Amino acid sequence: MDDYNLIGFVMRYTMIRKRIAASYLKKEDLNAFESILLAIVYKRHECSQDKIGEITLFDGASIARSLKKLEDRGFVSRHADPNNRRKKIVSITEAGSELYGEVRKAFSESNDAIFKGITSEEQTELESILMKVYKNLDDIEIPSK
Numbered sequence: 001m002d003d004y005n006l007i008g009f010v011m012r013y014t015m016i017r018k019r020i021a022a023s024y025l026k027k028e029d030l031n032a033f034e035s036i037l038l039a040i041v042y043k044r045h046e047c048s049q050d051k052i053g054e055i056t057l058f059d060g061a062s063i064a065r066s067l068k069k070l071e072d073r074g075f076v077s078r079h080a081d082p083n084n085r086r087k088k089i090v091s092i093t094e095a096g097s098e099l100y101g102e103v104r105k106a107f108s109e110s111n112d113a114i115f116k117g118i119t120s121e122e123q124t125e126l127e128s129i130l131m132k133v134y135k136n137l138d139d140i141e142i143p144s145k
Contacts, residue, residue, distance in 0.1 A: 013114075020110055024103050028073060033058070034066045035103065041076055041092045042100045048081060049088045075099060 021035045030038075033056075040055055041047050052063050067090060070076045075096035081087040092100070115123055 016110065016114075017107065020106050021103050024099065024106065028075075028099065030069070030073070031066075033062070034070055037063065037066050038070060038075055038092070038096055038100055041090050042097060046089050046091050049078075049090060052090070070096070 018032045021032060025031065025035055036056065037052060040052055044051075049060065049063055049067065052067075053060055056063070067076060067078060067088075071078055073095075074093055077091050077093055078088045079091070081089050118126075
């Protein structure tokens with residue numbers, strides 16, 4: 001596969017999704033990274049800050065700042081992990097679920113345009129292939145400096 005095509009697709013897809021999300025997040029003074037954190041917590045219902053770091057590959061300080069902002073606006077709540085009081089567990093709130101639902105609805109509507117002319121079988125096959133590629137990303141070793 002041509003890296004240029006793959007990178008071009010990923011960048012363009014990401015930018016379109018980012019702009020859609022931004023139209024909903026702007027009124028809440030949230031940015032794209034915070035929307036990603038919101039999505040992770042929504043999908044997992046509860047998630048440790050450490051797990052969010054593993055998923056996003058962002059540093060703990062950036063994650064903590066963004067989660068604090070989400071918490072201050074009532075979209076997530078954080079509490080100490082009962083197994084390790086130094087760790088935080090993040091949960092989605094009702095307000096966070098509602099905001100995420102609005103963004104997801106807009107994404108769903110954009111999917112109609114993105115997948116125009118692609119059958120449901122082709123979409124299922126694409127999803128299956130992408131899930132395999134996604135799982136393979138965990139096996140990639142990134143050289144440290």
